[in-house]
Amino acid sequence: MKTTPFHELHIAANAKMGEFAGFDMPLFYSLGVMKEHLHTRQQAGLFDISHMVHVQISGNETAKFISRLCPYHADQQTVGQARYTYFLNDTAGIIDDLIVTRLGENRFLIVANAGCAEKDVAHINTHAVQFDVAVEILPRAFLALQGPLAGKALNEHLPVSELAFLDAIEPKEGWFISRSGYTGEDGFEIAMPPDMAVDFANTLLSDERVEWIGLGARDSLRLEAGLPLYGQDLAEDISPHEAGLLWAIPKDLREGGDFNGAAALAEKIATGRTRMRVGLLPDGRPVRGATELKNETGGTIGKVTSGGFGPSLNGPMALALVDVSAADAPIFADIRGKLIPMIRTKTPFVPHNYKR
């Protein structure tokens, strides 16, 4: 199994480790998922996200190339701005969701999910041959510092106080910081050369406001924030329209464009979707991913894609993909034949707290 540059620190911090996307990752530490989750919402949580992959694209046609890979106008993106987007396949299914940052006139950074790294890099390389670009996978250690005190804690070491949500800087050679994250809280994602990783993490951890947070709480935090997870809520047979992610595509590109999947996407939007992503509040008990959803007469109308207990919500929550025709009627989860009422609700389940 692969390890990250922070592996020895996780072991020293008594983490319960587990496999995730081929990496030996911390699931939770001594605090436990519940307290780690609440600590992140109240102070600052430190996450090892080094399993994610950093791909730098540079060269004369970089903006044009990014605009082919992703459904937005990369040529209009401001230098120092990060953006949520995705790769689409020929049927407008989502290959992966990503953060793409413009670092310079002809230099972009793609940060992609660990579980999709291999196919993403193959996808990038396949299309790169038609453009004057260079593709480089950057060796980086990667941390997220998330929570209402993240800004104060990080600013003691790096100049981040001026950054707003989705602003990005490269403070030193080999370093990259964006004010972003996947918890719904204010926070930062910080990339650094692997040989500087342990010292920097120890510096952050010497601050009493900062605690290590494992993948368990990372999942409950992102789910409370209503953020989809690739491999559960997003997949190659789910379109942005179905997933409720059309907001990430400029309006003019929804009717067509030069990006991969443009024709299929325009057609799907014109015909209308048959399934849609919804937020659900299970009545009383957690309902896990892959649980079938039923209507009042027992017909199958979809399935839960992510489900769990929200420590800040103080109750169970779920994201689901359901038939549009059944979305406004009563919904039930079928747990071994027992029908649990699921109350449709707006996401996020817990309000976002970004620094705009």
Added chain:
Amino acid sequence: MSKIYFTDEHEWLKVEGDIATVGITNHAQEQLGDLVFVELPDVGTTLEQGDDGVVVESVKAASDVYAPASGEVTEVNDALTTDAAIVNANAESDGWLYKMKLSDPDQLDELLDLDGYKSLIS
């Protein structure tokens, strides 16, 4: 006079006469993490050894708790339906799951004693 047995699935049974009180071990609750929901069987349910009698949901996952012996459920720990964290706090006492009337007490002979369980988790 009661006797305690353990299973290699990290359950404990406290047997008094033909009634066994069933729970998960302290080691099991540590592995599961913070519990948020416990689904208990109905009183009167007949469980065969190995049936999934209980589902415990932690913040991170749902896990089945298998019946460590065969029998009929005679009582369940209702306190857990409102506060599953009792299992985290006192897995081997107040956090018991259910009581059952054993239908085949010979099954107990195949279970572990405390020393056997300790060596399993060490």
